[in-house]
Amino acid sequence: MTLALPTQYLTPEDLVTLLRLPSVETVYQWRRKGIGPRGFRVGRYLRFDPEDVRVWVASLMEGPA
Numbered sequence: 001m002t003l004a005l006p007t008q009y010l011t012p013e014d015l016v017t018l019l020r021l022p023s024v025e026t027v028y029q030w031r032r033k034g035i036g037p038r039g040f041r042v043g044r045y046l047r048f049d050p051e052d053v054r055v056w057v058a059s060l061m062e063g064p065a
Contacts, residue, residue: 004031007050008050009047009048009050010047010048010049010050010053011024011045011048012027012028012046012047012048013048013050015027015037015053018053018055027046031046036056037052037053037055037056037057038052038056041060042062060062
């Protein structure tokens with residue numbers, strides 16, 4: 001199954017919606033721990049490349065269930 005993602009850069013709020021996370025704080029915790037999808041800053045704003053998110057999700061699915 002392929003994760004259908006938008007073509008524009010994603011915000012932390014977008015990740016919350018797409019992945020049905022409990023809150024934006026989850027995204028920031030992942031970033032602090034270095035376990036979430038790779039993100040980058042545009043000024044003070046955090047953004048994620050949809051392809052990086054797809055690759056990250058795929059890597060999670062490779063491990064044991």
